[in-house]
Amino acid sequence: xxxxxxxxxxxxxxxxGKPLVYFDNAATNQKPQRVIDAISEYYQGYNxxxxxGIHTLAEKATKAFEDTRxxxxxxxxxxxxxEIIFTKxxxxxxxxxxxxxxxxxxxxxxxxxxxTMEHHSxxxxxxxxxxxxxxxxxxIPVNDAGDIIFDExxxxxxxxxxxxxxxxASNSLGTINPVKDIITEAHxxxxxxxxxxxxxxxxxxIDVQELDCDFYALSAHxxxxxxxxxxxxxxxxxxxxxxxxxxxxxxxxxxxxxxxTYNDIPYKFEAGTPNIGDVVAFGKAIDFINExxxxxxxxxxxxxxxxxxxxxxxxxxxxxxxxxxxxxxxxSFIIDGIHPFDIGQMMDARGVAVRTGHHCTxxxxxxYGIEGTVRASFAIYNTKDEIDIMVVGLSKIVKMMKVS
Amino acid sequence: xxxxxxxxxxIIEEFALLDGDMEMCNxxxxxxxxxxxxxxxxxxxxxxxxKGCQSKVWLVPSLEGDRVKFGADSNTAITxxxxxxxVRVLSNQAPQDIIAADLYFVEKIGMNxxxxxxxxxxxxxxxxxxxxxxxxxxxxxxxx
Numbered sequence: 001x002x003x004x005x006x007x008x009x010x011x012x013x014x015x016x017g018k019p020l021v022y023f024d025n026a027a028t029n030q031k032p033q034r035v036i037d038a039i040s041e042y043y044q045g046y047n048x049x050x051x052x053g054i055h056t057l058a059e060k061a062t063k064a065f066e067d068t069r070x071x072x073x074x075x076x077x078x079x080x081x082x083e084i085i086f087t088k089x090x091x092x093x094x095x096x097x098x099x100x101x102x103x104x105x106x107x108x109x110x111x112x113x114x115x116t117m118e119h120h121s122x123x124x125x126x127x128x129x130x131x132x133x134x135x136x137x138x139x140i141p142v143n144d145a146g147d148i149i150f151d152e153x154x155x156x157x158x159x160x161x162x163x164x165x166x167x168x169a170s171n172s173l174g175t176i177n178p179v180k181d182i183i184t185e186a187h188x189x190x191x192x193x194x195x196x197x198x199x200x201x202x203x204x205x206i207d208v209q210e211l212d213c214d215f216y217a218l219s220a221h222x223x224x225x226x227x228x229x230x231x232x233x234x235x236x237x238x239x240x241x242x243x244x245x246x247x248x249x250x251x252x253x254x255x256x257x258x259x260x261t262y263n264d265i266p267y268k269f270e271a272g273t274p275n276i277g278d279v280v281a282f283g284k285a286i287d288f289i290n291e292x293x294x295x296x297x298x299x300x301x302x303x304x305x306x307x308x309x310x311x312x313x314x315x316x317x318x319x320x321x322x323x324x325x326x327x328x329x330x331x332s333f334i335i336d337g338i339h340p341f342d343i344g345q346m347m348d349a350r351g352v353a354v355r356t357g358h359h360c361t362x363x364x365x366x367x368y369g370i371e372g373t374v375r376a377s378f379a380i381y382n383t384k385d386e387i388d389i390m391v392v393g394l395s396k397i398v399k400m401m402k403v404s
Numbered sequence: 405x406x407x408x409x410x411x412x413x414x415i416i417e418e419f420a421l422l423d424g425d426m427e428m429c430n431x432x433x434x435x436x437x438x439x440x441x442x443x444x445x446x447x448x449x450x451x452x453x454x455k456g457c458q459s460k461v462w463l464v465p466s467l468e469g470d471r472v473k474f475g476a477d478s479n480t481a482i483t484x485x486x487x488x489x490x491v492r493v494l495s496n497q498a499p500q501d502i503i504a505a506d507l508y509f510v511e512k513i514g515m516n517x518x519x520x521x522x523x524x525x526x527x528x529x530x531x532x533x534x535x536x537x538x539x540x541x542x543x544x545x546x547x548x
Binding site for chain 2: 016338339341342345346348349350357371400401
């Protein structure tokens with residue numbers, strides 16, 4: 001563990017006079033030295049615009065950029081690297097699909113299914129599309145434990161269903177959805193399935209071919225990589241059938257004022273100069289995850305989750321929000337009589353970074369009749385000692401608040 | 405009736421005793437918040453919500469004689485403490501004094517250090533709101 005932690009310079013600091021305990025990994029996790037280095041190496045050594053340059057630097061930059069595409073293809077086991085499109089992140093990936101596939105193939109009266117536990121970024125793009133097209137948004141309910149109610153999902157499916165867009169792992173509850181079954185059921189009706197993989201990709205084995213999902217969105221910054229980079233996976237035939245997202249350079253084959261022909265995938269969807277430096281560094285983040293291995297990550301993070309859940313339950317008046325059977329390393333909770341903001345602020349005074357609020361899932365919070373939660377989310381560099389620090393802090397806060 | 409600056413100096417002295425310990429500051433703020441006089445539930449309307457705050461903050465002004473009174477509440481304990489400081493400084497003052505007030509205590513007690521930018525924006529909008537109310541009452545008084 002020390003060896004892993006030592007790779008993350010940001011962790012080695014004091015916050016408010018206390019050693020930093022970083023438990024806001026579901027928002028963004030920290031970056032290992034190699035990722036940080038890769039960014040400056042790129043700008044110091046071979047910054048150049050990619051793909052069309054004939055000179056050495058352009059070649060080098062193009063290779064580094066495309067290497068990340070191949071690494072990501074293998075990482076999520078896409079059939080070919082052309083099925084990987086670089087975006088700004090999960091949000092843009094979902095918007096891309098809503099704006100291209102959605103606009104081209106979803107019509108009035110068609111139905112799109114999402115779930116109650118979606119992040120706003122997997123709600124709003126579909127709402128906008130529905131408004132524009134006169135399509136209908138259907139929502140899978142969740143039960144008290146934080147699982148989707150599968151029977152209700154199946155009931156929502158029909159020939160009118162054109163798209164099911166669902167989160168793989170919930171950022172607020174930690175719930176891992178039964179996406180394989182969700183996809184199988186949707187495909188029976190010919191509906192396409194998009195997975196929001198923002199929270200899942202760094203924690204679980206991802207195999208888009210085995211899942212048979214049609215689209216998969218992810219963010220680099222939740223995978224130990226830089227902010228501002230993400231990807232969309234799409235099946236080749238779908239990507240080819242979809243119209244372009246944005247017009248500009250890179251995405252064209254030939255341009256004249258009469259007619260423009262578009263480039264092949266993935267370039268058709270990558271208009272403009274991409275975020276080359278960060279894509280290159282993203283490749284190093286994938287290396288980092290691969291070196292540790294998903295088996296190791298899953299089992300270690302599960303251990304942390306189990307331990308945190310156990311210890312948090314010791315705290316008087318604490319209630320865990322999200323008790324699904326299958327969870328990633330996210331634990332959300334509320335404490336009787338203490339507002340999440342106050343807890344977050346008091347934990348910060350003790351050097352513990354947790355997130356408080358609605359976590360961009362307001363409909364989900366409404367479902368549970370709460371305004372928000374405190375959320376601790378763990379990454380591979382976190383330890384049980386850190387969980388102890390959080391629990392001791394929370395116990396003290398509860399004691400002080402009860403007295404006053 | 406204490407002058408605005410006298411009250412500010414009092415607050416600065418109190419916080420100096422806490423020696424910059426954030427946890428102590430938080431607990432002290434919560435204690436102050438609890439002492440803030442309650443406002444009635446029906447006053448907690450949309451109109452009385454201060455925009456720009458992360459937590460919910462209600463601010464209820466009234467004019468008593470030639471003095472502006474502020475009642476306030478928040479759904480979070482630490483914010484309520486912060487709000488109580490502003491009420492303590494600006495409530496029960498003459499409109500022109502509120503408008504002219506230079507609230508140096510905010511920086512002196514290192515408030516930015518322990519409320520973070522997002523909240524200090526909210527704090528700024530609360531101050532602005534209080535001054536706007538004072539301005540409105542001032543013109544009302546002038547008309548009479």
